[in-house]
Amino acid sequence: MSHPRILGMDFGEKRIGLAISDSLGLTSQPLGLIERRSDAQLLEEMSGIIREHHVHLLVVGHPVGLSNRDTSIAKRTRRVVKFLRNNLEIPIEKWDERLSTTQADRVLNEMETRPSRKRKKRDVIAAQLILQAYLDRQNMKRPIPHD
Numbered sequence: 001m002s003h004p005r006i007l008g009m010d011f012g013e014k015r016i017g018l019a020i021s022d023s024l025g026l027t028s029q030p031l032g033l034i035e036r037r038s039d040a041q042l043l044e045e046m047s048g049i050i051r052e053h054h055v056h057l058l059v060v061g062h063p064v065g066l067s068n069r070d071t072s073i074a075k076r077t078r079r080v081v082k083f084l085r086n087n088l089e090i091p092i093e094k095w096d097e098r099l100s101t102t103q104a105d106r107v108l109n110e111m112e113t114r115p116s117r118k119r120k121k122r123d124v125i126a127a128q129l130i131l132q133a134y135l136d137r138q139n140m141k142r143p144i145p146h147d
Contacts, residue, residue, distance in 0.1 A: 002056070003023035003024070004055070004056035004057075005017055005020050005022075005023065005025075005053050005054055005055050005056070005057065005058070006020070006056070006057045006059060006131065006134070006135070007019070007020055007021075007029055007049065007050065007055045007058050007059070007131075008020070008021075008058075008059045008060075008061070008095075008127045008128065008130050008131025008132075008134065009051070009058060009059065009060045009061065009104065009130075010061045010097065010123050010124075010126035010127040010130055011063075011074070011076075011077045011080060012036070012071070012073075012123055013059060013062060014025060014035065014036055015033055015034070015035060015036065015040070015077065015123045016033065016034040016036055016123065017025050017030075017033055017122070017123030017124040017125070017126050017127035017128075018030075018031040018032050018033065018049065018124065018127050018128075019031050019127040019128035019130070019131045020055070020134075021054055021131060021134070023089055025139070026135060026139060027132065028127075028128045028129075028132040028135060029128065029133035030109075030125065030128050031049070031053075031124070031127075031129070032043065032124065033123060033124055039080070039083055041120065042080070042084075043087050043088075045052060045058070045085075045118065046058075046084065046088065046129055047088065049140065050088065050090060051096070054092060056090055056091075057090060057091055057092075057093065058084070058090055058091070058092045058093070059077065059086070059092075059093050059094075059095050059096065059130065059131055059134045060077065060080075060081050060084075060092060060093070060094055061077075061094075061095055061096075061097030061126065061127070061130040062074065062077060062078075062081075062094035062095060062096055062097060063077060064096055064097075073118045077094075081094060095130055095134050097126070097130050114127075118120040120132045131144075
């Protein structure tokens with residue numbers, strides 16, 4: 001039997017990057033990309049992924065501007081999070097994703113990936129970075145076992 005996992009999401013108007021935790025909740029791995037066409041299609045694909053991977057929590061990157069002001073994508077992200085909360089049976093947490101796309105671009109530049117492939121990989125790597133930051137914070141809260 002699989003352990004419950006955490007799913008990370010980098011929301012975009014056209015593409016949604018996904019990452020998933022390992023069974024111990026220590027590391028994030030890239031999962032894939034959803035080409036977004038409609039809310040109904042997004043819900044159907046997310047429901048399938050949640051069932052298939054035994055996901056018990058969704059962490060969605062919340063794009064707040066550097067000045068702590070809402071951006072247009074932040075408003076759209078909030079709307080989609082509300083839609084998913086109303087239609088999925090797992091909890092959803094928003095996570096500050098400031099600079100995750102910039103970090104993803106740095107990773108891609110180091111990989112020397114072709115520009116056409118960078119756009120598709122960027123969202124998945126951003127989701128992986130968002131989820132890893134969340135996991136790192138959660139793991140800092142765990143007590144250290146003593147012998």
